[in-house]
Amino acid sequence: MREQVFLYDTTLRDGTQGEGISLSVDDKLKIVTKLDQLGVHYIEGGWPGSNPKDMEFFRRVQELHLKKSTITAFGSTRRSGGSAENDENLLKIIESKVGTVAIFGKAWDFQVQEALRTTLAENLQMISDSVRFLKSHGLEVIFDAEHFFDGYKANKNYAMKALFAAEDAGANCIVLCDTNGGTLPHEISEIVKDVCGKVHIQVGIHCHNDGELAVANSLIAVQAGARQVQGTINGYGERCGNANLVSIIPNLQMKLTYTCVEEEHLKKLTSIAKYVHEIANQTAPSNQPFVGRSAFAHKGGMHVSAVLKHPQTYEHVLPELVGNNRRVLVSELSGQSNLMFKAQEWNIKLDKKDPTSKQLLETIKIKEHEGYQYEAAEASFELLVKQSYGSLKDYFILDYFKIFIEKNGDESFSTEAVIKLCIQDEIILTAAEGNGPVNALDHALRKALEQFYPIIRNMHLSDYKVRVLDETEATASKVRVLIESTDGQEKWSTIGVSANIIKASWLALVDSVQYYLMKNDDVIELVYPQKTNNSLGVSNH
Numbered sequence: 001m002r003e004q005v006f007l008y009d010t011t012l013r014d015g016t017q018g019e020g021i022s023l024s025v026d027d028k029l030k031i032v033t034k035l036d037q038l039g040v041h042y043i044e045g046g047w048p049g050s051n052p053k054d055m056e057f058f059r060r061v062q063e064l065h066l067k068k069s070t071i072t073a074f075g076s077t078r079r080s081g082g083s084a085e086n087d088e089n090l091l092k093i094i095e096s097k098v099g100t101v102a103i104f105g106k107a108w109d110f111q112v113q114e115a116l117r118t119t120l121a122e123n124l125q126m127i128s129d130s131v132r133f134l135k136s137h138g139l140e141v142i143f144d145a146e147h148f149f150d151g152y153k154a155n156k157n158y159a160m161k162a163l164f165a166a167e168d169a170g171a172n173c174i175v176l177c178d179t180n181g182g183t184l185p186h187e188i189s190e191i192v193k194d195v196c197g198k199v200h201i202q203v204g205i206h207c208h209n210d211g212e213l214a215v216a217n218s219l220i221a222v223q224a225g226a227r228q229v230q231g232t233i234n235g236y237g238e239r240c241g242n243a244n245l246v247s248i249i250p251n252l253q254m255k256l257t258y259t260c261v262e263e264e265h266l267k268k269l270t271s272i273a274k275y276v277h278e279i280a281n282q283t284a285p286s287n288q289p290f291v292g293r294s295a296f297a298h299k300g301g302m303h304v305s306a307v308l309k310h311p312q313t314y315e316h317v318l319p320e321l322v323g324n325n326r327r328v329l330v331s332e333l334s335g336q337s338n339l340m341f342k343a344q345e346w347n348i349k350l351d352k353k354d355p356t357s358k359q360l361l362e363t364i365k366i367k368e369h370e371g372y373q374y375e376a377a378e379a380s381f382e383l384l385v386k387q388s389y390g391s392l393k394d395y396f397i398l399d400y401f402k403i404f405i406e407k408n409g410d411e412s413f414s415t416e417a418v419i420k421l422c423i424q425d426e427i428i429l430t431a432a433e434g435n436g437p438v439n440a441l442d443h444a445l446r447k448a449l450e451q452f453y454p455i456i457r458n459m460h461l462s463d464y465k466v467r468v469l470d471e472t473e474a475t476a477s478k479v480r481v482l483i484e485s486t487d488g489q490e491k492w493s494t495i496g497v498s499a500n501i502i503k504a505s506w507l508a509l510v511d512s513v514q515y516y517l518m519k520n521d522d523v524i525e526l527v528y529p530q531k532t533n534n535s536l537g538v539s540n541h
């Protein structure tokens with residue numbers, strides 16, 4: 001029988017204490033909807049006594065019809081020397097109309113003396129008064145014992161008294177917080193076990209990641225008896241962050257024997273992690289466990305060879321179980337197996353023994369040595385494979401291009417490109433201006449191609465990156481140009497390498513256009529059959 005572990009998400013509160021994370025009320029409401037769909041039990045919306053935004057959140061969240069999640073408010077125990085009934089923070093919690101609240105109180109004598117500047121007895125009274133007050137208003141009360149593990153190590157007797165004060169006042173759950181994030185797994189295990197043997201209400205765990213152990217500490221706390229786990233999506237939070245629920249959930253559910261969410265909801269983890277990164281305006285780390293783009297990306301030839309035989313050889317879980325997917329990267333570290341996998345994706349039949357495959361692998365390794373990086377430019381790689389196997393239709397031939405850059409008297413520069421192409425036996429000469437040489441070339445190329453392939457209007461370049469490959473050569477250095485393009489739906493990346501930045505850009509640009517035309521060949525054939533029935537070569541590769 002699997003035991004239930006309750007999830008308590010604090011992305012909207014502790015998560016926003018992370019540097020660079022700021023969420024509007026609308027952002028918070030969107031995240032709440034997703035967490036409810038995942039099946040998170042508690043969602044801490046914010047601190048009503050902190051700011052008007054959080055107060056507005058608690059007003060508006062009542063309009064959502066949540067299926068699974070309970071919204072909770074956060075706050076501290078009453079101020080030292082005051083009364084709970086008159087405490088502004090506690091009154092704001094009541095005003096927020098939540099049914100559940102988490103209040104934090106000090107469990108470390110050092111903190112009581114240094115941060116609160118009050119007596120140990122008054123702190124226990126603050127905990128007790130605050131819990132009792134909130135309970136008298138009919139709330140479910142979760143008591144977050146701040147700095148519990150440091151407090152336990154410094155003065156176990158006092159740390160336990162803080163917990164008993166909350167329990168005796170009627171708290172429903174006691175959460176042990178590793179607030180400074182420095183506790184080690186074996187300490188967490190021993191201390192949680194001890195506490196679970198001494199209190200009679202549910203015990204929870206709240207870990208920070210300062211020792212990069214927040215996930216491990218949360219898991220071991222559950223094994224030691226904790227039944228509520230607090231954390232954030234993607235591990236956002238104060239300093240180095242909170243325990244990452246996106247990793248905790250599959251570990252508890254797939255590796256250990258606990259239930260947190262319904263089995264089929266595990267598949268939502270990848271999309272929810274991405275969604276929250278997007279809303280929080282954060283770059284998703286590609287190596288994020290379980291859900292990152294690289295979490296199941298295999299690069300070494302040996303690994304790919306084995307994974308193709310059985311995924312378990314280099315994967316700890318199947319990617320689809322958490323909504324992710326397996327990827328194979330191509331680089332100088334590839335073997336034939338990498339090529340086989342990629343070719344399969346494009347419906348090309350490759351034979352490991354075929355000399356063309358061997359030749360292709362050698363070409364890749366030589367090109368990577370020259371500075372190409374195909375794992376970052378899969379569209380260029382696909383073109384290379386198709387060209388090697390003679391299945392690439394060429395759409396235009398470059399005769400020449402010329403670029404004119406003029407510096408005018410008023411400090412401004414003007415740039416113009418002239419291009420001559422052969423497209424379907426016709427010679428086309430176009431000129432265009434741009435705000436730089438690559439932009440002018442792009443415009444001139446499009447002007448020529450649009451006459452034959454109007455579909456080209458649907459695509460544009462969305463990113464252009466240049467990397468100097470050998471800095472010691474200064475302006476004579478080789479450069480790698482990576483271009484990202486999009487048609488509004490798909491994105492693709494292409495690459496060019498040369499000591500001449502214009503040439504490198506041209507190579508990447510031509511690949512980008514060529515790739516788009518190739519991907520839309522059926523449309524081109526359908527709409528302009530008379531213009532595509534010959535095959536012309538572009539000497540780009």
Ligand SMILES: CC(=O)SCCNC(=O)CCNC(=O)[C@H](O)C(C)(C)COP(=O)(O)OP(=O)(O)OC[C@H]1O[C@@H](n2cnc3c(N)ncnc32)[C@H](O)[C@@H]1OP(=O)(O)O
Binds near residue numbers: 078
């Ligand atoms: C471990 C955690 O993550 S706890 C959550 C931390 N998060 C935040 O602080 C974000 C939201 N905070 C805020 O908006 C503000 O700090 C407020 C509105 C809550 C308080 O603001 P201010 O009244 O200006 O106080 P300030 O932030 O400067 O100091 C905190 C006060 O709370 C007191 N305090 C700290 N912990 C507790 C506690 N558990 N119980 C009661 N009082 C506490 C401190 O002693 C200090 O009191 P002092 O001003 O008498 O020295």
Ligand SMILES: CC(=O)C(=O)O
Binds near residue numbers: 014144145147178
């Ligand atoms: C309560 C809380 O956020 C902490 O102790 O880290």
